[in-house]
Amino acid sequence: MTKKNATVRLIHFLVGLFIACLALAVVLALAVPIGFYGMAMYLSPTLPSTQEIKTATLEMPLQIYSSDDKLIGQYGNRLSLPITFEEIPEDLTHAFLAAEDSSFFQHSGISIKGLGRAVTEVVTDDESQTGGSTITMQVAKNYFLSSDRTLNRKLTELFLARKIEDELSKNDILTLYVNKIYLGEGAYGIRAAAKKYYSKSLENLTIAEMAMLAGLPKAPSKYNPIANPSRALTRRNWIIGRMHKLGYIDKAQHDEAINAPIGIKLYQEKLDVNMPYLAEMTRAALVERYGEQVMHGGWRVRLTVNSQAQIEAEKAILSGLVAYEHRHGWRGAEANDEPLENFSRYSNMSPAKVTKVNTSSFEATMLSGESVTVNWSGMRWARKYISADRIGYFPSNASQIVSKNDIIRLIPTASGGWQLGQIPEVQGSLVSLNPDTGGVLALVGGFDFNHSKFNRALQGWRQPGSTIKPLVYTAALEKGYRPDSIVSDRPLQVGDWKPKNSDGRFLGDITLRRGLYLSRNLVSIRLLQAIGISDARNLLDEFGLDKEKLPTTLSLALGTGQATPLQMATAYATFANGGHRIQPYFIEQIYNYNNKLLFQANPQQACALCFNEQLNDVNKKLTEAYAAKIENSKKVAEDNVAEDNKARNAKESPASENTEADIESNQVDSDTAKDGNKIDLGLYDASPESDRLKAPVVQYVRAEQAPRILKPKVAYEMADILRDVIQRGTAFKARSLERDDIGGK
Numbered sequence: 001m002t003k004k005n006a007t008v009r010l011i012h013f014l015v016g017l018f019i020a021c022l023a024l025a026v027v028l029a030l031a032v033p034i035g036f037y038g039m040a041m042y043l044s045p046t047l048p049s050t051q052e053i054k055t056a057t058l059e060m061p062l063q064i065y066s067s068d069d070k071l072i073g074q075y076g077n078r079l080s081l082p083i084t085f086e087e088i089p090e091d092l093t094h095a096f097l098a099a100e101d102s103s104f105f106q107h108s109g110i111s112i113k114g115l116g117r118a119v120t121e122v123v124t125d126d127e128s129q130t131g132g133s134t135i136t137m138q139v140a141k142n143y144f145l146s147s148d149r150t151l152n153r154k155l156t157e158l159f160l161a162r163k164i165e166d167e168l169s170k171n172d173i174l175t176l177y178v179n180k181i182y183l184g185e186g187a188y189g190i191r192a193a194a195k196k197y198y199s200k201s202l203e204n205l206t207i208a209e210m211a212m213l214a215g216l217p218k219a220p221s222k223y224n225p226i227a228n229p230s231r232a233l234t235r236r237n238w239i240i241g242r243m244h245k246l247g248y249i250d251k252a253q254h255d256e257a258i259n260a261p262i263g264i265k266l267y268q269e270k271l272d273v274n275m276p277y278l279a280e281m282t283r284a285a286l287v288e289r290y291g292e293q294v295m296h297g298g299w300r301v302r303l304t305v306n307s308q309a310q311i312e313a314e315k316a317i318l319s320g321l322v323a324y325e326h327r328h329g330w331r332g333a334e335a336n337d338e339p340l341e342n343f344s345r346y347s348n349m350s351p352a353k354v355t356k357v358n359t360s361s362f363e364a365t366m367l368s369g370e371s372v373t374v375n376w377s378g379m380r381w382a383r384k385y386i387s388a389d390r391i392g393y394f395p396s397n398a399s400q401i402v403s404k405n406d407i408i409r410l411i412p413t414a415s416g417g418w419q420l421g422q423i424p425e426v427q428g429s430l431v432s433l434n435p436d437t438g439g440v441l442a443l444v445g446g447f448d449f450n451h452s453k454f455n456r457a458l459q460g461w462r463q464p465g466s467t468i469k470p471l472v473y474t475a476a477l478e479k480g481y482r483p484d485s486i487v488s489d490r491p492l493q494v495g496d497w498k499p500k501n502s503d504g505r506f507l508g509d510i511t512l513r514r515g516l517y518l519s520r521n522l523v524s525i526r527l528l529q530a531i532g533i534s535d536a537r538n539l540l541d542e543f544g545l546d547k548e549k550l551p552t553t554l555s556l557a558l559g560t561g562q563a564t565p566l567q568m569a570t571a572y573a574t575f576a577n578g579g580h581r582i583q584p585y586f587i588e589q590i591y592n593y594n595n596k597l598l599f600q601a602n603p604q605q606a607c608a609l610c611f612n613e614q615l616n617d618v619n620k621k622l623t624e625a626y627a628a629k630i631e632n633s634k635k636v637a638e639d640n641v642a643e644d645n646k647a648r649n650a651k652e653s654p655a656s657e658n659t660e661a662d663i664e665s666n667q668v669d670s671d672t673a674k675d676g677n678k679i680d681l682g683l684y685d686a687s688p689e690s691d692r693l694k695a696p697v698v699q700y701v702r703a704e705q706a707p708r709i710l711k712p713k714v715a716y717e718m719a720d721i722l723r724d725v726i727q728r729g730t731a732f733k734a735r736s737l738e739r740d741d742i743g744g745k
Contacts, residue, residue: 060298073279298593329385517729579710
């Protein structure tokens with residue numbers, strides 16, 4: 001009886017245990033799908049739409065071109081060149097399927113094996129395993145998700161993959177994958193990778209090359225054929241074997257591909273013309289306005305700058321700096337007996353190490369290992385530097401200039417030889433503007449960008465010195481002075497200040513015209529006294545200078561304030577265009593990677609005829625009348641300055657009435673000119689204020705006229721006087737250009 005009861009109890013226990021296990025199994029069977037359903041409901045609102053996936057921004061560098069379509073700069077190391085499904089070579093599709101997902105066209109986007117592997121990784125914290133994701137899951141990860149190796153990431157990837165499979169075709173998914181997958185060396189997508197690794201188009205790739213690219217998604221660094229050729233070759237050959245096993249290629253194709261060399265031919269984008277100052281200021285302006293994403297959006301920016309004009313501008317600056325260095329003497333070698341590779345090339349100045357010194361020549365080795373000879377004609381300029389104002393005697397032999405193992409600089413000559421050089425201790429900058437539109441034609445920020453990235457044309461606040469005098473004289477002309485007005489060039493004392501002319505001489509009573517073209521300091525100061533410092537500063541502000549950086553004393557007449565080269569070029573453009581204040585700009589057009597025009601510059605223009613053809617006759621007669629009057633006035637004034645005009649007092653001119661008829665078209669209130677047209681160093685798109693490039697697309701509209709800040713007569717008179725500065729005054733060296741139509745200061 002006892003034994004029977006024990007048996008019954010055992011049976012009841014086993015039945016109960018079975019029922020409990022069965023119930024637990026049912027609960028678990030229901031819990032898993034319910035849990036997944038709940039997880040799906042929780043994550044679904046956070047998943048991106050498939051439309052977002054299809055329109056995701058691809059990666060392409062920012063490219064900057066000159067106005068004549070020369071590539072001058074490129075930023076961003078990411079490259080993606082999108083293609084359509086029809087453009088994917090069949091063998092390349094097979095290579096990726098063999099490497100990543102051979103059942104891609106059969107499954108529904110989810111790899112249970114991959115999910116299980118992810119769980120194992122989380123539990124064991126083993127990062128050596130691979131994720132095992134399907135191509136669809138990789139599309140989800142590559143577009144929107146982080147690379148965290150967590151269960152949550154895998155689950156989110158799984159649900160997004162299911163959504164992608166439900167809403168996109170297999171062809172669309174594969175196209176997204178091959179366009180976005182990262183393949184190393186900054187290449188996103190197969191077309192970019194083909195260009196980067198092999199300098200080829202997709203259709204020209206061999207099976208071996210396709211297999212090499214297909215091996216990269218798993219670990220782009222580990223299997224990089226440049227950094228790790230042995231590993232890359234092993235994986236490539238494994239993929240080729242898989243392609244043969246899956247029936248994608250035959251035995252002959254397999255054997256040919258297996259025996260093929262790696263054959264990497266890395267693509268390097270070469271600039272047509274290297275213009276780093278311009279390229280960097282363009283990049284900085286775009287990033288400031290739109291953020292870092294412009295570096296990878298595939299924008300192509302065309303500037304107003306002409307490459308040939310820029311090249312000539314850089315040559316001019318370099319020539320001037322070299323000439324300055326020659327005048328101020330040889331400072332000696334940069335170093336002695338140091339490794340040559342520690343010294344960089346700047347501009348056209350290459351580092352070299354002296355290997356032998358002869359009487360009238362020396363030999364040196366370049367970075368390339370080439371041995372060159374510098375003859376006496378290439379070094380005889382090297383008088384020893386003593387101080388800023390003194391240099392030594394001319395050298396008589398090469399040993400007085402260089403010694404063996406000296407690190408020096410060499411400059412190529414036009415005849416094919418070499419000249420001794422040295423890195424300038426001074427800097428220079430240049431700005432060339434279209435005076436009618438404000439478009440920058442050339443801009444040089446310094447001696448060499450790699451030597452100093454500081455852009456002096458935009459950021460170099462310097463005393464303008466005598467170049468400010470035409471602006472002060474213009475203020476006097478606006479107040480009623482004339483070019484033949486008499487102004488005293490006699491000694492002057494203001495408090496303890498006794499200003500002098502640069503030559504220490506005084507010319508007595510002279511015309512305003514002569515005072516400017518001879519750059520007489522005393523005349524400038526007296527004019528500023530007469531017109532008032534406040535009014536002069538206001539006009540200089542309208543010219544484009546920053547009034548806050550201008551002194552409130554008479555030293556303003558001598559240029560003791562601060563201005564940038566760009567501001568001074570903008571001011572002088574007013575004389576060339578007839579009195580209009582233009583807004584400098586350098587971005588002409590912006591295109592996206594599909595060659596769609598995003599932006600077209602629409603600068604305010606100085607040319608009145610551009611806006612009203614009926615003004616043609618009026619402007620023509622006005623110009624001819626002024627030309628006749630000014631030429632006659634100039635001749636009379638200069639012939640009689642010593643006698644007939646000596647008694648005239650400069651103070652009378654401002655109060656006198658101007659008997660000539662002044663035609664002032666489109667006169668703009670000075671406050672409007674100051675507030676609406678001040679140069680913004682970060683914004684150079686030249687749109688009218690209401691149309692500035694704030695959204696990606698700006699419609700091109702008819703240009704507006706630039707505001708007038710000078711009377712037409714005054715602008716003409718000053719332009720004429722500035723021609724005299726060259727023909728008869730302090731800028732006489734410019735006569736070597738053999739042109740009589742240019743002016744300056």
